Amino acid sequence: MENLAGSFAKAGRYYARSWGAYLGGTHNELPVARPTLSLATHALRDELVLVGLLWRRPLSDPEQYEQIDREIHQAVDYYGTRGWLDNPEGFFTAPQQAPRDVSVRSHTTRNRTHERISFDSGYQPHPGEPGAERWMSYTGNRRGYALMLRHRDESGPEPRPWLVCVHGTEMGRAGLDLALFRAWHLHEDFGLNVILPVLPMHGPRARGLPKGAVFPGENVLDDVHGTAQSVWDVRRVIAWIRAQQPDARIGLNGISLGGFVSALVAGLDDDLTCAILGVPPSNLVELLGRHSGLTAEDPRRTTLELAKPIGRMVSPLSLEPKVPAKGRFIYAGVADRIVHPRQQVMQLWEHWGRPDIGWYRGGHTGFFQARPVQRYVDAALVQSGLAAGNTETGGAEKGEPNGS
Template sequence: MNQGVVFSKTSWLPLATGVSWIFCGEAAGFVGLVYALPAAVVLFAASFIGLAPGENRRATTLGALGGAAGVVLGLLSPLFYGLGSGLVLVGLSAWTFIESGAAAAQTLESVEDVPAPETGIKFSTQVAIDEALLGAISLMVPLPKKSEAAEIAREVAEAATLFEARGWLEKPEEYHRTPLSLEVPEIREASVMTSGGRLTFESLQFESEYEPWDNEPGRDRWLSYAPNQIARASVLRHPGEPRPWLVGIHGYQMGKPLEDFGAFDPSYFHKKLGFNMLLPTLPLHGPRKIGRFSGDGYLTGPVLDSIHAETQGLWDIRRLLTWVRAQEAPSIGVYGLSLGGFTASLLAGLEGGLDFVVAGIPMTSFSQTYWRHMPDHSRCNLLEAGLTEEKIEEVSRVISPMSFTPKVPLERRAIFGGIGDRLVAPVQVRDLARHWDEPAMRWYQGAHVTFMADAGVKELIADTLASESV
């Protein structure tokens, strides 16, 4: 992915929008000024970064985030600044938002076998949504401190030595142990309010019992994360005869029932298609979180934490599958999104007996994603400590979908990816499609989080699940 951004050519726009917010806020008094600050500060940061020499990719993320914040805050701004000023602020903020997306879209590299991106407001807006999301994530997630860089690098070096000595780099499947059967999980009734009304479901939990290997770097730290040791899942079951099961694996920073049922619509998968649904909570997510936000520690902290998180996620899901099979499930398929697509892709290479797999907007290279989204100063700290993307790639081979041959039949595999995806580089999705021998594939003209706006994606999912639905 080309990291250079042309947003510096239009840095005057976020600057002008930020100045407009401050001007209107100051004229309205103290409360009005305070109300203007969130959008203005982010917009000023975007402008200054865009004007700075060298790499300035964060200019588009902050520009999109500031523009989005301006649009949202602008809806109530007439209460402070009057209708005319409010409309001007909303207009300038929306313009900044879309222009940030357009600038980011110009940096998309041409990738063989990936269609060329479209141009226009619709595509730029979708890319801007991704950029704003990246901007929000960058302000939320804890990043490795300079004092922690040496420890992270040391763990990766020790892991590389251990993994090589035990043959796991050559045979990654041997790194993953066969999990214990799950016989009697704790199940209680729960409910959540969704767009379709209140949904009653079963909340399932059990002791994960996953442990990293003896002498594996980061083992003691990982086992100290107490909330993460309880595995959880949300379940929807039909009464009566056994039904096919759909395992829906959520994305990064999700893991709560409201979010997960929003991503895997029960009115479609459960009611219309007739699937029983199992939505596992990935390690470090939802009620298993160890930081302020769901997902903290994955893709941002120690590399070995992410390796253990993915390995434990696979262990937990495979245990859940033993419970599902004990209920005489006629078929079981997996559909994952983003980080969940990564996990689904790995599961397809480790677990036999799956009837279909859909990898949606899947991350397939942990090392590339970890390194690409690391801010410059954090990346420099890691480099100074002797850690490189190549060294991360070596140890993360044990959690790479590219290391495993899928056990799901070719005609039951499907992938979709966004041409303008700013979170998962399209080349990662392309590489998985090649590794999977070119299964059913849909490239949509959009970004990471806008896939459900594409009719072709919906058709691909429907076609893949059709033979197993009731």
């Protein structure tokens, strides 16, 4: 009950601060929306979601946290010695080949048939990497999974383009992912082949996990390995597509954690048509530290400070985007209480060269109900050249948020 009461109090403080910013006329690249009860409701919903996320991710006591602290000390030395803290591209190993043991099965629900694929991930931490043995004990991660909506009529002069949709935290479930990405709409109305990989420790890959093991969570090295394997697995899926259709255009579409992963892949892969990042964090260590609830005097704060170079190493801010400028898109909520618009989204927007950005009047969890977001994603697919059409995104670079 204390956490619930705190959620209402935080949402109330957000509403009060919003009026101050709005009346104070503070206008810059981050749009200032007129505060409304609807906007406050979005903020409250985010705060309640945070309660649920933190319930799944309780802080360890200081004694247990000592193991995390030891690993971070070891990791800073390990990554620093290899130069990866300054050159993170060397940390992210590229898959040398597409998966060959791919199993494809049809699944019908409500008179609609999609395919479910599985394959050996093949991900291995670097030799001697801190936390590697524990990560490899999470056996559910060894097999990769994805949903697929694929057209069979490849009779045109070019293969149909592919859109890789990368889900967020607590997703990775078929019905939820297909709905939140509006996958059937993208498949049927735009003629895209759509594939939705499942990230490590999510969906079917969460089976058999020990209590308290989550990604992302407080264990920094699990977050590092989770990020590395997520990037690896998405690149394996892309390699599989290219093995089937070498000339097909491929784009990325990520939500929240999936936006973070997509941004990393977009900084490593040389031949993507577009990357659409929805409510994307840019630094997981900073994000988790912000929501940890630790006081300034808590010794565990020192551990998070020590982990900052590691957070930067696995941040898309450390990689230059390789996606063409016209194929970079970001959308975010002005009332996001989970991924802070200024501290997280704006940093990524700046780093990506200030690409087209769309703001909607809502919180982190409000994207799936925001019609401007739906229109923005549709238009981005066309504007990037991945899909055919003549829509424009109408991003909010002038500082005015799109309507809801």
